Amino acid sequence: MSSLTTAGSSMExxxxxxxxxxxxxxxxxxxxxxxxxxxxRLFGELISPPQDQHxxxxxxxxxxxxxxxxxxxESGGVVTAVVNxxxxxxxxxxxxxxxxxxxxxxDRRSPSDGGSRKKxxxxxxxxxxxxxxxxxxxxxxxGQKQELARRVGLSARQVxxxxxxxxxxxxxKQTEVDCELLRRWCDRLTDENARLRRDLAELRAAPPALxxxxxxxxxxxxxxxxxxxxxxx
DNA sequence: ACTGTCAAAGTGCTCC
DNA sequence: GGAGCACTTTGACAGT
Numbered sequence: 296m297s298s299l300t301t302a303g304s305s306m307e308x309x310x311x312x313x314x315x316x317x318x319x320x321x322x323x324x325x326x327x328x329x330x331x332x333x334x335x336r337l338f339g340e341l342i343s344p345p346q347d348q349h350x351x352x353x354x355x356x357x358x359x360x361x362x363x364x365x366x367x368x369e370s371g372g373v374v375t376a377v378v379n380x381x382x383x384x385x386x387x388x389x390x391x392x393x394x395x396x397x398x399x400x401x402d403r404r405s406p407s408d409g410g411s412r413k414k415x416x417x418x419x420x421x422x423x424x425x426x427x428x429x430x431x432x433x434x435x436x437x438g439q440k441q442e443l444a445r446r447v448g449l450s451a452r453q454v455x456x457x458x459x460x461x462x463x464x465x466x467x468k469q470t471e472v473d474c475e476l477l478r479r480w481c482d483r484l485t486d487e488n489a490r491l492r493r494d495l496a497e498l499r500a501a502p503p504a505l506x507x508x509x510x511x512x513x514x515x516x517x518x519x520x521x522x523x524x525x526x527x528x
Numbered sequence: 529a530c531t532g533t534c535a536a537a538g539t540g541c542t543c544c
Numbered sequence: 545g546g547a548g549c550a551c552t553t554t555g556a557c558a559g560t
Binding site for chain 2: 545546547548549550551552553554555556557558559560
């Protein structure tokens with residue numbers, strides 16, 4: 296951030312302005328004023344640590360939540376599901392193949408259709424593959440989506456949703472960075488403004504003008520102000 | 529047990 | 545009509 300200056304336009308500044316204009320004049324302008332999510336703290340402290348590696352630490356065998364079923368991937372592509380809670384009174388264990396589990400995941404389904412919403416938890420391997428793919432291109436063509444879905448072992452819809460959410464996270468993070476940059480920029484301008492006001496006050500408080508000969512005015516006599524302590528010559 | 533955070537998924541909108 | 549986005553809901557999970 297030290298590269299920010301009040302006079303010039305540093306690289307950082309340019310990037311900032313570019314990104315800000317993208318945010319304001321680009322995508323977001325398609326909608327009415329972007330209501331900030333509570334996680335964006337303008338002029339507040341910066342926020343959440345990077346979320347990118349969140350999935351990376353996840354145990355590949357961690358439960359996969361689908362509706363009210365916890366599914367744990369076992370060896371040989373078999374899934375153990377605990378229906379209706381994590382081993383509670385009404386829970387019952389069900390074994391199914393990974394394919395069955397995926398079929399169970401299905402595509403869009405609304406909570407209104409009886410069953411509760413499903414919650415998939417990606418394995419670290421899946422997350423890594425998606426992350427790698429996102430780094431290559433953050434928007435997928437239909438073919439790329441299908442291919443990636445096949446490789447990762449998810450439905451195309453799930454890959455699509457993951458990319459959508461990932462783009463949203465990237466954008467949110469960038470907004471946070473931009474806000475922080477803007478805050479610092481504002482602080483600097485405030486400081487600069489205070490300094491200029493002090494200078495002005497000093498000039499106004501200076502003693503009456505001193506009569507001197509100004510060389511740039513053909514040697515004519517002129518008046519120049521005397522600034523406290525040092526002459527402006 | 530409670531709370532906050534994160535991320536998957538649902539919904540509705542706009543744009544092309 | 546499909547794709548992407550903003551916004552929202554919801555479940556998992558970690559920290560207290």
